Amino acid sequence: MIGFLGPSGTFTEQAAHSAFPTADATSFRPMPSIPAVLDAVADGEVRSGVVPMENSIQGTVHVTIDGLLARPTLEITREILLRIEQHLMVLEGVNGEQIEEVWSHPQALAQCRSFIRDRKLREVQFDSTAAAAAALALSARKDVAAIGPQQAAVEHGLAVIENNIADVTENWTRFAVVRSVGTGEVNTLVGDGFDEIEEKKTMLVVTPYQNIPGVLASVLNVFSALGLNLSWIESRPTRQRLGTYQFFVEIQTGIETESLKRSIGVIEAYGHKVHILGSYQSASVQGR
Numbered sequence: 001m002i003g004f005l006g007p008s009g010t011f012t013e014q015a016a017h018s019a020f021p022t023a024d025a026t027s028f029r030p031m032p033s034i035p036a037v038l039d040a041v042a043d044g045e046v047r048s049g050v051v052p053m054e055n056s057i058q059g060t061v062h063v064t065i066d067g068l069l070a071r072p073t074l075e076i077t078r079e080i081l082l083r084i085e086q087h088l089m090v091l092e093g094v095n096g097e098q099i100e101e102v103w104s105h106p107q108a109l110a111q112c113r114s115f116i117r118d119r120k121l122r123e124v125q126f127d128s129t130a131a132a133a134a135a136l137a138l139s140a141r142k143d144v145a146a147i148g149p150q151q152a153a154v155e156h157g158l159a160v161i162e163n164n165i166a167d168v169t170e171n172w173t174r175f176a177v178v179r180s181v182g183t184g185e186v187n188t189l190v191g192d193g194f195d196e197i198e199e200k201k202t203m204l205v206v207t208p209y210q211n212i213p214g215v216l217a218s219v220l221n222v223f224s225a226l227g228l229n230l231s232w233i234e235s236r237p238t239r240q241r242l243g244t245y246q247f248f249v250e251i252q253t254g255i256e257t258e259s260l261k262r263s264i265g266v267i268e269a270y271g272h273k274v275h276i277l278g279s280y281q282s283a284s285v286q287g288r
């Protein structure tokens with residue numbers, strides 16, 4: 001079973017199908033929210049879960065990475081890159097002039113900020129793009145539009161009245177495939193829907209021993225001293241004290257690389273905690 005941020009018609013559903021192209025339709029299970037997907041994987045209710053992690057316009061999906069921090073038994077096994085196109089959809093027969101309010105996932109709303117501001121629309125947040133589309137279909141409201149993928153309109157019987165309404169046309173989202181640590185599913189590397197496989201990457205969560213000045217720099221210096229490239233970095237509050245952070249660091253090499261193992265050893269010797277969140281193939285962009 002593969003859990004994904006549902007209902008049917010989400011971008012995440014496309015990412016899930018692209019991660020598991022040979023799985024049959026009954027293997028995919030829509031879930032109502034990102035935490036629900038992560039819980040289902042942590043509880044063993046589904047073997048894998050697919051969630052959005054980062055967007056090229058809007059940045060990190062904090063619900064996802066905070067959810068990973070809160071569930072240390074989860075690991076990332078794959079990343080999927082998907083090109084995103086946001087469309088405006090309404091009930092059959094409604095036209096653009098009637099719209100006063102837009103419904104969608106916060107990331108989708110943020111990607112269409114100029115469009116929403118120009119038209120002076122109110123925003124209402126939903127757990128996913130397709131959840132907004134489904135709610136609109138049920139509500140029968142003529143003053144509301146949903147924002148999301150074409151597929152959300154198809155699945156929920158809405159009409160797309162405007163295409164490509166995001167602020168930037170080159171809009172990419174990175175999704176993570178997660179599973180419970182040690183459940184034995186092997187990273188499948190070739191022939192599984194990727195156009196191209198490049199290199200490996202490793203995601204670490206570093207919890208500093210003390211949040212002293214320069215702690216992040218000292219950790220990053222270890223990677224640079226050992227010649228390792230970083231592809232992503234993000235800090236999140238520890239939730240214990242204002243101004244204290246944990247760091248996500250994604251390194252452009254696999255966990256089996258000697259210099260990475262050595263870096264982790266040095267950082268741990270400083271007294272910091274290092275959690276390996278996953279080591280996976282770096283995905284090239286899909287859908288070109």
Ligand SMILES: O=C(O)C(=O)Cc1ccccc1
Nearest residue numbers: 010011012105107108128129
């Ligand atoms: O998968 C979806 O449809 C979501 O609601 C999450 C999302 C939102 C915007 C871009 C990519 C994924």
